[in-house]
Amino acid sequence: xxxxxxxxxxxxxxxxxxxxxxxxxxxxxxxxxxxxxxxxxxxxxxxxxxxxxxxxxxxxxxxxxxxxxxxxxxxxxxxxxxxxxxxxxxxxxxxxxxxxxxxxxxxxxxxxxxxxxxxxxxxxxxxxxxxxxxxxxxxxxxxxxxxxxxxxxxxxxxxxxxxxxxxxxxxxxxxxxxxxxxxxxxxxxxxxxxxxxxxxxxxxxxxxxxxxxxxxxxxxxxxxxxxxxxxxxxxxxxxxxxxxxxxxxxxxxxxxxxxxxxxxxxxxxxxxxxxxxxxxxxxxxxxxxxxx
Amino acid sequence: xxxxxxxxxxxxxxxxxxxxxxxxxxxxxxxxxxxxxxxxxxxxxxxxxxxxxxxxxxxxxxxxxxxxxxxxxxxxxxxxxxxxxxxxxxxxxxxxxxxxxxxxxxxxxxxxxxxxxxxxxxxxxxxxxxxxxxxxxxxxxxxxxxxxxxxxxxxxxxxxxxxxxxxxxxxxxxxxxxxxxxxxxxxxxxxxxxxxxxxxxxxxxxxxxxxxxxxxxxxxxxxxxxxxxxxxxxxxxxxxxxxxxxxxxxxxxxxxxxxxxxxxxxxxxxxxxxxxxxxxxxxxxxxxxxxxxxxxxxxxxxxxxxxxxxxxxxxxxxxxxxxxxxxxxxxxxxxxxxxxxxxxxx
Numbered sequence: 001x002x003x004x005x006x007x008x009x010x011x012x013x014x015x016x017x018x019x020x021x022x023x024x025x026x027x028x029x030x031x032x033x034x035x036x037x038x039x040x041x042x043x044x045x046x047x048x049x050x051x052x053x054x055x056x057x058x059x060x061x062x063x064x065x066x067x068x069x070x071x072x073x074x075x076x077x078x079x080x081x082x083x084x085x086x087x088x089x090x091x092x093x094x095x096x097x098x099x100x101x102x103x104x105x106x107x108x109x110x111x112x113x114x115x116x117x118x119x120x121x122x123x124x125x126x127x128x129x130x131x132x133x134x135x136x137x138x139x140x141x142x143x144x145x146x147x148x149x150x151x152x153x154x155x156x157x158x159x160x161x162x163x164x165x166x167x168x169x170x171x172x173x174x175x176x177x178x179x180x181x182x183x184x185x186x187x188x189x190x191x192x193x194x195x196x197x198x199x200x201x202x203x204x205x206x207x208x209x210x211x212x213x214x215x216x217x218x219x220x221x222x223x224x225x226x227x228x229x230x231x232x233x234x235x236x237x238x239x240x241x242x243x244x245x246x247x248x249x250x251x252x253x254x255x256x257x258x259x260x261x262x263x264x265x266x267x268x269x270x271x272x273x274x275x276x277x278x279x280x281x282x283x284x285x286x287x288x289x290x291x292x
Numbered sequence: 293x294x295x296x297x298x299x300x301x302x303x304x305x306x307x308x309x310x311x312x313x314x315x316x317x318x319x320x321x322x323x324x325x326x327x328x329x330x331x332x333x334x335x336x337x338x339x340x341x342x343x344x345x346x347x348x349x350x351x352x353x354x355x356x357x358x359x360x361x362x363x364x365x366x367x368x369x370x371x372x373x374x375x376x377x378x379x380x381x382x383x384x385x386x387x388x389x390x391x392x393x394x395x396x397x398x399x400x401x402x403x404x405x406x407x408x409x410x411x412x413x414x415x416x417x418x419x420x421x422x423x424x425x426x427x428x429x430x431x432x433x434x435x436x437x438x439x440x441x442x443x444x445x446x447x448x449x450x451x452x453x454x455x456x457x458x459x460x461x462x463x464x465x466x467x468x469x470x471x472x473x474x475x476x477x478x479x480x481x482x483x484x485x486x487x488x489x490x491x492x493x494x495x496x497x498x499x500x501x502x503x504x505x506x507x508x509x510x511x512x513x514x515x516x517x518x519x520x521x522x523x524x525x526x527x528x529x530x531x532x533x534x535x536x537x538x539x540x541x542x543x544x545x546x547x548x549x550x551x552x553x554x555x556x557x558x559x560x561x562x563x564x565x566x567x568x569x570x571x572x573x574x575x576x577x578x579x580x581x582x583x584x585x586x587x588x589x590x591x592x593x594x595x596x597x598x599x600x601x602x603x604x605x606x607x608x609x610x611x612x613x614x615x616x617x618x619x620x621x622x623x624x625x626x627x628x629x630x631x632x633x634x635x636x637x638x
Contacts, residue, residue: 036409038353038416087594093408094351095593098547101353101540102589109582117579216579220536224420227413235409262428269421273402276414280405 001257007136008257012250014142015211017149020245022204022222023229024153024238025197031173031236032193035085035096041223042104043198047073047205048122048214049111055122062122062206063148069202077198081191104219111216119213127210145207152203153242156196160238169193173236225265228272234285244283247271312460316453325452329459329524331565333517336463337538338545338557339470340513344506345543346552347479349486350404354415356539357422358511361395362388362518363533364426367439370523377442382458385519392515393508400507404500407489419539426530438529441522455524462520463558466513471554473506482506486552514542541568544585548592550599559600564588 026040037043047069054065084103088095121127126140160166171179172189180186208214208222229248233240248268256264275282311318312332316325337359345351365388370381403414426433433439444451473479481502484492493499522528542557545564550556567588571581596603 030409034409036412084590084594088597090597094349094412095597097351097353097409097412098540098543099590099593102586102593104586105537105540105582105589106586109579109584109586112579112582220420224417228417231410231413231417265424266421266428269417269424272414272417276402276405280410
């Protein structure tokens with residue numbers, strides 16, 4: 001039991017990294033633009049399908065394929081922002097939820113048309129190979145995935161905290177109007193932030209596609225988890241998203257050992273409810289007065 | 293002129309009511325009545341959703357969860373009380389509303405600790421939580437295998453008609469409740485919350501109680517409609533009765549018609565649901581109808597964010613007062629907009 005628990009905890013940390021990556025894009029978009037991208041789950045699935053096509057058609061390794069899919073998804077994100085998000089002038093927060101929901105449905109429809117509803121999986125060699133760790137074996141893909149997430153999240157933090165552009169992003173997150181007043185191109189920052197969010201979805205999608213069988217429908221399950229993660233972390237807090245993803249996934253994996261696997265997803269919601277009762281603004285969130 | 297404007301809506305309402313009541317006689321084809329059942333269902337759902345989403349501005353994307361709660365209440369009630377096929381199960385519809393309302397009370401109490409964006413997320417999460425519970429509580433709900441309801445032994449030509457009237461009654465009830473709320477002090481408080489919650493609180497609107505009441509009323513109405521739906525399709529599966537698409541459909545319809553208006557959700561449902569049914573019927577297997585659906589949604593929100601009813605109203609007000617269109621769009625003209633007869637022409 002103890003070794004099972006330890007194994008669950010280690011696995012939770014490793015998969016938590018992947019969720020942290022996917023959620024980081026979501027929370028970054030919220031922080032910069034004050035919109036909730038309900039389509040993030042569908043975009044992760046889109047990323048998974050892109051990796052799937054590259055792998056099946058040209059035998060490009062999903063991790064290597066990120067060199068193609070991440071820039072591609074970045075561009076898709078910028079275009080989506082320009083066409084669908086920027087025109088929203090009034091009541092952005094609610095309308096954007098609906099717009100991105102509609103985008104998710106559209107992506108689901110297109111993917112369903114192209115790839116049918118059959119479940120797919122990226123079967124790479126490291127999906128079955130494993131390494132020994134603390135006396136049990138960990139499948140390599142989780143290790144690789146975690147390393148990838150560390151690298152991308154690290155790069156993201158470096159950009160945010162060590163570059164001028166990162167400072168512009170953070171300024172926009174703190175106060176959009178003030179940022180605009182001191183000459184920051186907040187519209188441009190928003191488009192790039194949305195693009196970065198998509199790029200993280202591409203990376204998350206590649207790992208998700210290796211570890212999990214997916215079909216066009218999978219985004220509902222994914223987005224409800226990602227949204228729960230960013231609410232727990234505090235909307236708009238990158239650090240919060242990372243910490244919350246680790247907490248959620250470790251708790252979930254441990255709960256599936258202690259209680260039962262089919263109830264493990266329920267843990268997400270129990271934690272969510274507990275957080276809302278004790279601290280509605282999330283771990284790292286600040287209580288904001290809205291619409292003053 | 294004024295008399296005509298006062299009576300025109302009543303005459304129109306009467307005509308609509310007569311057509312709605314006589315529909316199964318005018319168009320007895322069971323396939324048409326099937327479309328009418330689902331359209332009337334969404335008239336009710338969109339109007340019920342509007343009581344929360346439209347009046348208070350709190351967008352719930354999780355109302356499909358309440359739809360499912362109502363469906364399960366009816367399914368389980370019929371099974372455990374041993375009610376046979378026929379008109380008996382309809383008697384349980386109020387119970388479905390009551391139980392859904394009771395469930396919605398704690399859910400709303402927790403969800404309404406948050407505002408705007410977080411509230412939307414919480415409603416989505418709650419919906420998936422209910423779906424997961426329905427799948428896992430196998431002893432109660434039958435899990436993914438679902439529940440079966442008794443099939444009424446009505447003739448094929450007549451089969452859909454009782455369900456049409458049941459949906460019509462619930463839709464009318466919902467519209468009546470919505471109308472009553474809209475012109476009550478309670479409704480005024482809800483609109484104040486939508487426009488500025490902090491100021492509403494400052495002037496003494498009991499915002500928490502009002503929001504929770506609107507949430508519970510809205511959920512209970514949706515639950516009753518879910519109950520009739522369960523009996524109509526005679527089975528209850530977690531994925532079908534708690535379908536995110538149901539939740540987003542009612543939102544789309546309310547948005548298309550006009551958020552926070554009485555007639556908007558009705559109009560939206562009448563336009564969208566028949567189109568959706570024919571698309572799903574023709575392209576259902578390829579899931580291409582989702583693409584169409586998302587296209588309509590995007591066009592509506594980007595080009596007509598305020599919905600049809602408010603936009604058309606502004607247009608006609610322009611005509612009535614100035615003999616031409618062009619009145620600047622106000623921020624939120626619900627039915628509280630002064631009657632055109634009272635608008636002073638510049």
